[in-house]
Amino acid sequence: MEVEGMLAPLSLSAKFEGSFAYLTVRDRLPTILTKVIDTIHRNKDNFFKDYGEEGVQAEKRAISFLSKMRNEMQTDKPVLILTDNAEDTETWNKYMQRQQDMMEDGEPVSWFKSPWLYMECYMYRRIREALYLSPPMDTFDVFKEGKTESFFESQRAIISVCTYLQELITNMENMSEVQLQEHFFKLLQVSLWGNKCDLSISAGQDNSQKSNPIDSLPDLQRFILVNDSIKVWSSLIAGKGCGSSGMKRGRVDIVLDNAGFELITDLVLADFLVSAGLAKQIRFHGKSFPWFVSDVTKQDFEWTIMQTMASNHKWMSASGAQWKHFMKDGTWSYHDHAFWTSPHEFCDMPADAADLYAMLQDSDLILFKGDLNYRKLTGDRMWEHTVRFNRALRGFQAAPLCSIRTLKANVQVGLKSGHAEQLGREDADWMTNGKYAVIQFSSPSKEH
Numbered sequence: 309m310e311v312e313g314m315l316a317p318l319s320l321s322a323k324f325e326g327s328f329a330y331l332t333v334r335d336r337l338p339t340i341l342t343k344v345i346d347t348i349h350r351n352k353d354n355f356f357k358d359y360g361e362e363g364v365q366a367e368k369r370a371i372s373f374l375s376k377m378r379n380e381m382q383t384d385k386p387v388l389i390l391t392d393n394a395e396d397t398e399t400w401n402k403y404m405q406r407q408q409d410m411m412e413d414g415e416p417v418s419w420f421k422s423p424w425l426y427m428e429c430y431m432y433r434r435i436r437e438a439l440y441l442s443p444p445m446d447t448f449d450v451f452k453e454g455k456t457e458s459f460f461e462s463q464r465a466i467i468s469v470c471t472y473l474q475e476l477i478t479n480m481e482n483m484s485e486v487q488l489q490e491h492f493f494k495l496l497q498v499s500l501w502g503n504k505c506d507l508s509i510s511a512g513q514d515n516s517q518k519s520n521p522i523d524s525l526p527d528l529q530r531f532i533l534v535n536d537s538i539k540v541w542s543s544l545i546a547g548k549g550c551g552s553s554g555m556k557r558g559r560v561d562i563v564l565d566n567a568g569f570e571l572i573t574d575l576v577l578a579d580f581l582v583s584a585g586l587a588k589q590i591r592f593h594g595k596s597f598p599w600f601v602s603d604v605t606k607q608d609f610e611w612t613i614m615q616t617m618a619s620n621h622k623w624m625s626a627s628g629a630q631w632k633h634f635m636k637d638g639t640w641s642y643h644d645h646a647f648w649t650s651p652h653e654f655c656d657m658p659a660d661a662a663d664l665y666a667m668l669q670d671s672d673l674i675l676f677k678g679d680l681n682y683r684k685l686t687g688d689r690m691w692e693h694t695v696r697f698n699r700a701l702r703g704f705q706a707a708p709l710c711s712i713r714t715l716k717a718n719v720q721v722g723l724k725s726g727h728a729e730q731l732g733r734e735d736a737d738w739m740t741n742g743k744y745a746v747i748q749f750s751s752p753s754k755e756h
């Protein structure tokens with residue numbers, strides 16, 4: 309899929325001392341691992357209650373795997389092949405070989421020498437392996453507690469967005485297209501800022517939403533570096549317009565990121581799209597195992613809808629009930645695919661996950677939530693900031709797509725000349741502190 313003659317720049321990597329990747333591998337990843345070990349240990353009594361002595365042995369075994377990995381990471385040991393014979397084990401091991409073939413002077417693939425994206429993904433896959441090899445703990449979600457807490461700590465913000473949604477739906481019939489567009493822009497921004505609330509960048513610290521998200525939007529506007537909302541709107545209108553002729557299906561895919569408040573903002577946006585007739589079908593894509601601390605799994609997805617329904621706030625529970633209904637009648641559906649928990653850049657998708665690529669090709673619009681998806685869209689490479697988004701996608705163009713992301717890693721393309729330099733002067737950490745954001749669109753037929 310790579311455009312001929314146009315090589316991609318180098319991958320971000322911890323081998324660049326002092327870089328954000330370096331600091332992440334040196335400081336943040338070991339902290340996350342320590343928390344994982346601590347969580348397993350704190351749950352020892354529960355494992356005993358549920359599984360007896362077998363549970364206690366499993367706890368010890370998992371902790372020993374994880375401590376070993378922390379040590380390997382901190383001493384920059386070669387990366388090990390996976391041995392858990394899971395559905396994706398072979399893919400991961402093949403990918404390691406691919407990385408090995410790219411190493412200079414035959415040096416082994418290792419934590420501080422290989423691409424950051426690969427190594428960070430690999431850590432979460434190894435956590436999975438440690439649990440997988442420690443039955444009956446194989447289904448334990450080490451990040452569940454954090455995700456649940458972040459949901460409950462965002463209650464007030466959740467109530468305000470659900471109330472906003474329900475009021476909107478009540479008045480929708482009399483709304484002009486311009487008014488609908490205005491509300492769409494707002495909800496897209498709520499979903500954008502919802503991405504501030506991930507737990508990976510804060511190494512698991514509380515990062516929930518406390519204030520009313522709708523009221524905060526005007527103040528946050530100036531932090532949106534690229535805002536292609538109007539193009540996203542146009543692609544939705546195009547999908548809608550052709551619906552009756554059978555050309556387009558009015559299908560929107562949302563590639564989810566984090567559970568907690570962010571997921572609620574995505575569900576609210578999806579509800580709005582359906583209720584306003586802008587989409588007929590929404591397919592949500594989540595992770596098939598716990599990933600990057602706060603990412604949504606099927607369990608989180610179902611739990612969130614149930615909890616929303618169970619709220620004693622009228623508009624929150626009404627929203628939850630509506631979402632359950634959408635799931636039941638097929639208007640909404642949840643999908644997971646091993647590709648989302650692989651280390652691949654998205655330009656690899658046609659070759660490495662052809663079924664998923666084909667599925668996405670019949671979408672009218674794909675919304676990619678969050679920072680990690682942006683890193684994978686752009687390959688997590690050292691692009692010049694002025695390179696076009698389309699170019700950085702390196703042929704990944706299944707359908708019109710939009711990345712909705714707060715900046716938490718130092719890759720950013722599609723900026724006007726001089727903009728990055730100006731930002732650098734104003735705020736040295738603009739690419740990694742989660743204060744700035746983009747709504748960046750790309751369509752297969754148009755150059756951007």
Ligand SMILES: O=P(O)(O)OC[C@H]1O[C@](O)(CO)[C@@H](O)[C@@H]1O
Pocket residue numbers: 332336428503506507508509565566600677678679680681683714716717
């Ligand atoms: O949940 P998000 O928006 O993908 O953010 C997770 C980000 O946090 C980090 O783990 C911080 O290192 C990044 O690697 C990653 O891109």
Ligand SMILES: [Mn+2]
Pocket residue numbers: 506508565566600602603678680
């Ligand atoms: Mn995430």
